[in-house]
Amino acid sequence: AQRVTQVQSTGSSQWGEVTLDCSYETSEYSYLILWYRQLFSGEMVFLIYQPSFDTQNQRSGHYSVVFQKSFKSISLVISASQPEDSGTYFCALSELGSGYNKLTFGKGTVLLVSP
Amino acid sequence: GGIITQTPKFLIGQEGQKLTLKCQQNFNHDTMYWYRQDSGKGLRLIYYSITENDLQKGDLSEGYDASREKKSSFSLTVTSAQKNEMAVFLCASSMGGYTEVFFGKGTRLTVV
Numbered sequence: 552a553q554r555v556t557q558v559q560s561t562g563s564s565q566w567g568e569v570t571l572d573c574s575y576e577t578s579e580y581s582y583l584i585l586w587y588r589q590l591f592s593g594e595m596v597f598l599i600y601q602p603s604f605d606t607q608n609q610r611s612g613h614y615s616v617v618f619q620k621s622f623k624s625i626s627l628v629i630s631a632s633q634p635e636d637s638g639t640y641f642c643a644l645s646e647l648g649s650g651y652n653k654l655t656f657g658k659g660t661v662l663l664v665s666p
Numbered sequence: 667g668g669i670i671t672q673t674p675k676f677l678i679g680q681e682g683q684k685l686t687l688k689c690q691q692n693f694n695h696d697t698m699y700w701y702r703q704d705s706g707k708g709l710r711l712i713y714y715s716i717t718e719n720d721l722q723k724g725d726l727s728e729g730y731d732a733s734r735e736k737k738s739s740f741s742l743t744v745t746s747a748q749k750n751e752m753a754v755f756l757c758a759s760s761m762g763g764y765t766e767v768f769f770g771k772g773t774r775l776t777v778v
Contacts, residue, residue, distance in 0.1 A: 555708070583764055585766070585767060587769070592771065593703075593754050593756075593771065593772040593774065594769070594771045594772065595709075595756060595758075595769035595772075596769075597766050597767070597768055597769070600764075600766060602764045641708060641709075643709075643767075645767070647762075647763060647764070648762070649716075649762070650696055650697055650716045650717075650761075650762035650763070651697045651714060651716055651722075651760070651762045652697070652760050652762060652763070652765070652767050653711060653714065653724070654699075654701075654709070654711065654758075654767060656708030656709045656710075657708055658706070658707055658708045659707075659708060
């Protein structure tokens with residue numbers, strides 16, 4: 552069975568670097584980890600993903616990840632955080648099948664960035 | 667780019683009522699999904715569909731039906747609404763494999 556665990560909440564000051572941690576359990580050799588931010592409206596916005604086969608940490612805009620496959624751990628790093636980055640961040644583990652991605656989500660980390 | 671449109675945004679139903687949620691995507695993705703999110707929790711998979719007329723059950727399919735009559739649309743029916751089903755339902759789509767999964771803005775269901 553797949554399982555994803557996230558820290559419940561964290562905070563930061565504006566312009567600071569934020570690290571959100573995620574650990575996971577899977578017996579699959581190949582998988583994908585995705586990060587989302589959920590806005591207060593409920594909208595789920597895709598941020599970045601990391602394939603299990605890729606040893607290079609992915610970057611997208613002011614988001615990057617630190618992927619530690621042997622520890623089954625991945626962190627989302629937000630550089631130069633702004634108050635508008637506040638929200639709930641979800642880590643999701645994707646089981647890869649023929650033509651589909653079945654996602655297992657963590658419960659989310661609430662981030663508050665203060666001005 | 668593309669967009670996933672869910673209708674309605676808010677749905678209020680009575681206990682025992684049959685309710686239908688709709689989802690349309692213009693990404694031309696093969697696979698579509700329905701997830702449910704309860705307050706303060708992560709998302710759980712209800713149904714997914716790899717292609718038109720295909721339906722696969724997720725972890726939470728009991729009490730739900732789904733329909734994929736064309737590639738761009740995926741509907742979810744709550745067969746008999748219950749008060750403990752108040753939640754946000756999120757539709758998603760992807761090409762499968764090592765690719766992104768995109769979500770719609772959600773339908774918030776309230777059962778009275």
